[in-house]
Amino acid sequence: MEFINKNTIKLDKEINELDKFVFKFIRFLEKYTDYVVISGYVSILLGRSRSTEDIDVFIKEIDFEAFSRFYDELKGNGYWCLNAEEAHEIYNYLSQGLAARFALENETIPNFEVKFAKKPLDKASFEDRIIVATQLGNVYISSLERQIAFKKYYLKSDKDIEDAEHIESLFKDNIDKEKINKYKKLLVMQ
Amino acid sequence: MKYLKPGKDNKEERMNFVEYWAEYVRTHPDKDWSRQQNVLINSLMQNAKNSKLTKEEYLRIKGEIK
Numbered sequence: 001m002e003f004i005n006k007n008t009i010k011l012d013k014e015i016n017e018l019d020k021f022v023f024k025f026i027r028f029l030e031k032y033t034d035y036v037v038i039s040g041y042v043s044i045l046l047g048r049s050r051s052t053e054d055i056d057v058f059i060k061e062i063d064f065e066a067f068s069r070f071y072d073e074l075k076g077n078g079y080w081c082l083n084a085e086e087a088h089e090i091y092n093y094l095s096q097g098l099a100a101r102f103a104l105e106n107e108t109i110p111n112f113e114v115k116f117a118k119k120p121l122d123k124a125s126f127e128d129r130i131i132v133a134t135q136l137g138n139v140y141i142s143s144l145e146r147q148i149a150f151k152k153y154y155l156k157s158d159k160d161i162e163d164a165e166h167i168e169s170l171f172k173d174n175i176d177k178e179k180i181n182k183y184k185k186l187l188v189m190q
Numbered sequence: 191m192k193y194l195k196p197g198k199d200n201k202e203e204r205m206n207f208v209e210y211w212a213e214y215v216r217t218h219p220d221k222d223w224s225r226q227q228n229v230l231i232n233s234l235m236q237n238a239k240n241s242k243l244t245k246e247e248y249l250r251i252k253g254e255i256k
Binding site: 050051099108 | 201204205207209211212213215216219220221223225226227228230232234235236239243244245247248254
């Protein structure tokens, strides 16, 4: 894998079942709103030797009508929501800053954990999101520096620290350490 | 590539492996490391398909419902 420009990583990996699950969902989602994939799947997409049961995604807030159309398309393509069935109830959760989880119908894992980006730091993750270009198409992920800071200094579980270490080691020639420190300070203040 | 250094405990062992694997990914073609990674991920995806967890049980485990 390599950065082919400032904000694009080209990845020539073999596609696995988790990638297929993620990219299929993203193709529906991106018709309705901007998104950025954060946390575990980012590390996995970039080679970490683990899997995950949920894929975390921030989306820009959309109105109820747009959400309903998105949800209808999901349902029509064999997905369900784990939190509620009615669109207004799911939208209500999202509006409160809570996550809504979507999986293939009658399955629970893996699932997409979708949240409206509400906090300033969440919203800012759209400004410097980067593209990962694969055989299945493109996907937006949070910047590597945000990813490292969030996992290393905010989440801080063993798994998260290992995820951060993976990305930091992998991109040791591309990482901006000053940016990581800047995000670290912002996360502590949050 | 350097050899994998054994850790003094489980935590250090895991971190040493993370660093070793990141170096492997960095220095090998994407198709090479992803073929190995996919053995793990595809088998876990297959296990997930066989999961009998209901959505209520799952959300309770995640602490998202009582």
